[in-house]
Amino acid sequence: MTSTGIGAPVRRREDFRFITGSGQYVDDISRPGQAYAVFVRSPHAHAIIKNIDLSAARSAPGVLGIFTGNDLAADKIGGLICGWMIHSKDGSPMKVGPHPALATEKVRYVGDHVAVVIAESLNQARDAAELVAVDYETLPAAVDVAAAQNPGQPQIHAEAPNNTVYEWHLGDKEAVDAAFAQAAHVTKLELVNNRLIPNAMEPRAAIGEYDRGQDSYTLYTTSQNPHVARLVLSAFVGIAPEHKLRVIAPDVGGGFGSKIFIYAEETVCVWAARKVGRPVKWTADRTEAFLADAHGRDHVTTAELAVDGSGKMLGLRVKTKANLGAYLSTFSSSVPTYLYAPLLSGQYDIPAIYCEVDGVYTNTAPVDAYRGAGRPEATFVVERLVEVAARELGRDPAEFRMQNFIRSFPHQTPVIMTYDIGDYPTCMSKALELADYANFAERKAESERKGLLRGIGFSAYIEACGIAPSKAVGSLGAGVGLWESAEVRVNPVGTVEVLTGSHSHGQGHETTFAQLVSHRLGIPIDQISIIHGDTDKVQMGMGTYGSRSGAVGMSAISKALDKVVAKATKVAARCMEVPEETVDFNDGVFSARGTNKSMAFGEVALQAYVAHKFDSSEIEPGLKEGSFYDPKNFTFPAGVHIAEVEIDPETGVTRIDRWTAVDDFGTIINPMIVEGQVHGGIAQGVGQAMLEGAVYDASGQLLTASYMDYCMPRADDLPSFNVAMTNTPCPSNPLGIKGCGEAGAIAAPPALINAITNALGHENIAMPATPQAIWRAAQSSMRKMAAE
Amino acid sequence: MTEVTMTVNGESVSADIAPRTLLSQFLREHLRLTGTHVGCDTSQCGACVVHVDGRAVKSCTALAVSCAGSDVVTIEGLAKDGQLHPMQEAFREHHALQCGYCTPGMIMAAVDIVNRKGTELDERTIREELEGNICRCTGYHNIVKAVAAGAAAMSSGEIRQAAE
Numbered sequence: 001m002t003s004t005g006i007g008a009p010v011r012r013r014e015d016f017r018f019i020t021g022s023g024q025y026v027d028d029i030s031r032p033g034q035a036y037a038v039f040v041r042s043p044h045a046h047a048i049i050k051n052i053d054l055s056a057a058r059s060a061p062g063v064l065g066i067f068t069g070n071d072l073a074a075d076k077i078g079g080l081i082c083g084w085m086i087h088s089k090d091g092s093p094m095k096v097g098p099h100p101a102l103a104t105e106k107v108r109y110v111g112d113h114v115a116v117v118i119a120e121s122l123n124q125a126r127d128a129a130e131l132v133a134v135d136y137e138t139l140p141a142a143v144d145v146a147a148a149q150n151p152g153q154p155q156i157h158a159e160a161p162n163n164t165v166y167e168w169h170l171g172d173k174e175a176v177d178a179a180f181a182q183a184a185h186v187t188k189l190e191l192v193n194n195r196l197i198p199n200a201m202e203p204r205a206a207i208g209e210y211d212r213g214q215d216s217y218t219l220y221t222t223s224q225n226p227h228v229a230r231l232v233l234s235a236f237v238g239i240a241p242e243h244k245l246r247v248i249a250p251d252v253g254g255g256f257g258s259k260i261f262i263y264a265e266e267t268v269c270v271w272a273a274r275k276v277g278r279p280v281k282w283t284a285d286r287t288e289a290f291l292a293d294a295h296g297r298d299h300v301t302t303a304e305l306a307v308d309g310s311g312k313m314l315g316l317r318v319k320t321k322a323n324l325g326a327y328l329s330t331f332s333s334s335v336p337t338y339l340y341a342p343l344l345s346g347q348y349d350i351p352a353i354y355c356e357v358d359g360v361y362t363n364t365a366p367v368d369a370y371r372g373a374g375r376p377e378a379t380f381v382v383e384r385l386v387e388v389a390a391r392e393l394g395r396d397p398a399e400f401r402m403q404n405f406i407r408s409f410p411h412q413t414p415v416i417m418t419y420d421i422g423d424y425p426t427c428m429s430k431a432l433e434l435a436d437y438a439n440f441a442e443r444k445a446e447s448e449r450k451g452l453l454r455g456i457g458f459s460a461y462i463e464a465c466g467i468a469p470s471k472a473v474g475s476l477g478a479g480v481g482l483w484e485s486a487e488v489r490v491n492p493v494g495t496v497e498v499l500t501g502s503h504s505h506g507q508g509h510e511t512t513f514a515q516l517v518s519h520r521l522g523i524p525i526d527q528i529s530i531i532h533g534d535t536d537k538v539q540m541g542m543g544t545y546g547s548r549s550g551a552v553g554m555s556a557i558s559k560a561l562d563k564v565v566a567k568a569t570k571v572a573a574r575c576m577e578v579p580e581e582t583v584d585f586n587d588g589v590f591s592a593r594g595t596n597k598s599m600a601f602g603e604v605a606l607q608a609y610v611a612h613k614f615d616s617s618e619i620e621p622g623l624k625e626g627s628f629y630d631p632k633n634f635t636f637p638a639g640v641h642i643a644e645v646e647i648d649p650e651t652g653v654t655r656i657d658r659w660t661a662v663d664d665f666g667t668i669i670n671p672m673i674v675e676g677q678v679h680g681g682i683a684q685g686v687g688q689a690m691l692e693g694a695v696y697d698a699s700g701q702l703l704t705a706s707y708m709d710y711c712m713p714r715a716d717d718l719p720s721f722n723v724a725m726t727n728t729p730c731p732s733n734p735l736g737i738k739g740c741g742e743a744g745a746i747a748a749p750p751a752l753i754n755a756i757t758n759a760l761g762h763e764n765i766a767m768p769a770t771p772q773a774i775w776r777a778a779q780s781s782m783r784k785m786a787a788e
Numbered sequence: 789m790t791e792v793t794m795t796v797n798g799e800s801v802s803a804d805i806a807p808r809t810l811l812s813q814f815l816r817e818h819l820r821l822t823g824t825h826v827g828c829d830t831s832q833c834g835a836c837v838v839h840v841d842g843r844a845v846k847s848c849t850a851l852a853v854s855c856a857g858s859d860v861v862t863i864e865g866l867a868k869d870g871q872l873h874p875m876q877e878a879f880r881e882h883h884a885l886q887c888g889y890c891t892p893g894m895i896m897a898a899v900d901i902v903n904r905k906g907t908e909l910d911e912r913t914i915r916e917e918l919e920g921n922i923c924r925c926t927g928y929h930n931i932v933k934a935v936a937a938g939a940a941a942m943s944s945g946e947i948r949q950a951a952e
Contacts, residue, residue, distance in 0.1 A: 011883070015885060016880070018885055018892075019880055019885065019888075019891060019892075020866075020867060020872070020876065021822070021863035021864045022864075023823070025889065027826075028816075199924055200924055201825075201833065201835060201889040202827070251887075253887045253890075254887040254924050254925055285829050286827065286828040287829075505887055506886035508886070676926060679926055679928075679929040679930065680924070680926050682927055683926075683927030684924070684927075706828070706830055707830060707832035707833060707922070708832060712922050715914070715918035715932065716916050716918070718915075718928055718929075721927065721929055
């Protein structure tokens, strides 16, 4: 291992600009002559737009243009798309209503886009937006996902009767029914996976620009996947053909899924730049982010686990209603289907699984992928069920899990996935040891002496990352391939530029990707640049989400590096006048076996460009190679998290006393960065379990639209975390990487709820388990105990 | 319009601004000091923290005119003579940032904590004092470590003076 190679905790190269205030986020960029956009948004959850009177606004100072959906339609600008086709169990395609960037006939959620005002200054745009008079005829709203399909509910889209987008299923219903018929015990739970608002700290922003001389557009946008944005804006929305549209995603301040999607605001800004002849900038304020960023989760589920007399799991039956919001966001349809049900086997050998999912429209913000995307919802179902089943059977929850763990690989689950490798018992054993599970009873007794309730909870999660083999996802309805691209450009002096289709918005790719190159080419890390986030530099890419950048993005780089080394080996052989097959490449030096001849990588690079020492009809000059890497399988990171809490029953205040995480991510490039990803994921999972929840009232008003109403995890809500790793290298990619970005957010909610319910002695608590909810639950436990 | 004069990162600056201009807008748009970020506009998240006359202030809810005559230090002014402030160094060394958006405010708040609470900070104190700064990426684990380490490194009076 070199000091900057694979496995080294290299300090991040991107940090200097961030700690000195020199980062360049979209809102930090000012284009010459830029104007400012403010969106007029619907104050109603559901209403007919009867009239929009722009006269007063148009005459306000500084106004350059005001546009509505009719103006977009007149320019033949198409609506926003959902890129994953789901078919219902009867074979019919999902029922999708139109999603115009600016609403035309109806508004369908509070925050829906009605018009855009563009003015010389932000304040002028805001003032003029106040003068836009929209005449609404309000309609009753369908807000609650559990009720939205009922007869008599308001109809949100004419195309989707009963607000049902699809009624999908996966698995073998008859096999599951048979398993339940022979079960010795059935555990059944009603679960709500609470709705979350992603809240990357950088609000979304966009600058659209039109170059009349070149007849081309540039869009600066807060995107996790600028090439996908270009593809959608070009091929579907119809802004401009791809070669006339440049999309730049510079420094991006966190995404967590919410910046994957192609939204109305950037679409309108880039289109309007031509209309007003000026660059057009929009930056969300936080309330706009709450209202109009795609939300996450929001499932209502009934789940049952069948177990035989020995405690062996026999079958799992799950029925979920998934809230998709008022419009289908870019990948929304896939999240509660193919990113959810295929994970319901967890780490367990369950012979039969059947899952039904109804995708439902409601008059709320669109719901799409948020850190974990389907997998936290699946893990919450599995790990709550397993924990409760163990309690009902009087079994130790760790030992009950151990009994049912999958132990041989590859393992074909009944829900599509073939797990390639893993070692679940080792993770569990290590976690039990680090959490000092053996002495938990003693700690619990000590808490009780202080009048406090102590509980411990487990979560043995699995996720499918490295999304995904293109052909496989294509067969499941994906509209795109999910490979990744890379190009390695070796300069004549031996420095290296790597162009990647992945996008870093906190993950540290400029460091980890360079570590791979340093490791493989034996050159110092400061001679390597990682370039991403600009469609004019990187030809094509699929971006960063689903913990795919290591497993897929770095595999593409690895493949391109193979080609670079192969070609450089040929060049070196010619230069040293030895047969190619006698040339070895180690630690940055090409050497000819059996001779004292050698050349450093930089020398070979120079010779590749000078091209004096080889026949260029045989070897092309230059040293630049590209690759498209399509994964062979998903990857399957897995691990065990153990939460231990102490509850004050008099106040409901719950302190997380210790958190143990043992994760198997396969090969780790930079342990410092991986641990940081785990910490952040756990924090978001703790947020879901104890603090965060989007709340709409019955009329569809979002009650949690600021940090005063939506409780974000803060430093004093969290403990320090005890994080450890095991390693079974992934066999399906060249680096053995599985992915680590979402694990914490997937593992944490059930671990914490299992710990809280363990402390309380009953299962009756919903997320977020706020102090008030826990106080109520603790009081009912105490009353029950007193009565007994 | 109102003329406002203040010292920012050691230099005197004057501008004719609308009275409703916020300090964050003044720094970002008039002075192009874009290291100060706006994350919530409601003084909840702390991405916009700067120092005004030696005290941490959330610049998204301070009017620029209210800071007339003040001495303002932003993240861009924390490093002196090309040398990073020990708190900046500590954030890098301890991987206390991921996306970097909250980082300037976090570092400015951390320096303020040390100025108020001293250089020997325990975990509980750091966590309570960081209550006004939200980070969505790190889970705070490494920020807490960095603040403790940065505080210890600031214990030399010389460095502390250089910070302001």
